[in-house]
Amino acid sequence: MKADAVRGHLDGLLLAALEEGPLHGYAIIAAVQKRSGGALELRTGTIYPALKQLERLGLLRSSWDSVGERRRRCYELTEAGRRSLAHERTAWREFTTAIGSVLNPAPASPGLAT
Template identity: 70%
Template sequence: MKADAVRGHLDAMLLAVLEPRPLHGYAVITAVQRRSGGALELRTGTVYPALNRLERLGLLRSRWQPVADRPRRCYELTDAGRRHLVDARSTWRDFTATIGAVLSSARHAT
């Protein structure tokens, strides 16, 4: 999948994979790849700055935790992050319905 397709949706995807539980950065990347069936392979140079930005915005919080006997920075949603994810999902549904209507078969055209 083209990187342009992800642009504008990265924040929502990161929040979504962090919704069930806190994860460290590499686990976030792996979760996105797994959920996308391997279609999305995010780079660390994209994900870590985004996680830091979401934390600065108050949508995530992080803390150092031992993972496999190594300290790793784990990220989790804040209440504001959960609210933002609800809004992002609603916006996504509206967007995909609108684009789907335009891209649908010419038989539906007026």
């Protein structure tokens, strides 16, 4: 799938990946890839700026976690992030319904003039 496919939807993807609990950056990438059946492959250079922006907006919070001697930043949803995810889902349903109506129109009813 083209990298452009997630443009405009990256925030929602990141929020959804964090819905079940805190994850570090690579785990977020893996979660999105797994949930998309391998169709979406996010790059670290794409997600880290987005995660920082979501944190600045108050939708995520982060903390440092240590695994052995390695430290990594873990991200989790805030209540505002959960509300934003709900909004993203509603907007996505509306978008896919509208696009689906154009790409897969319902068959015309017999007797209706076109």
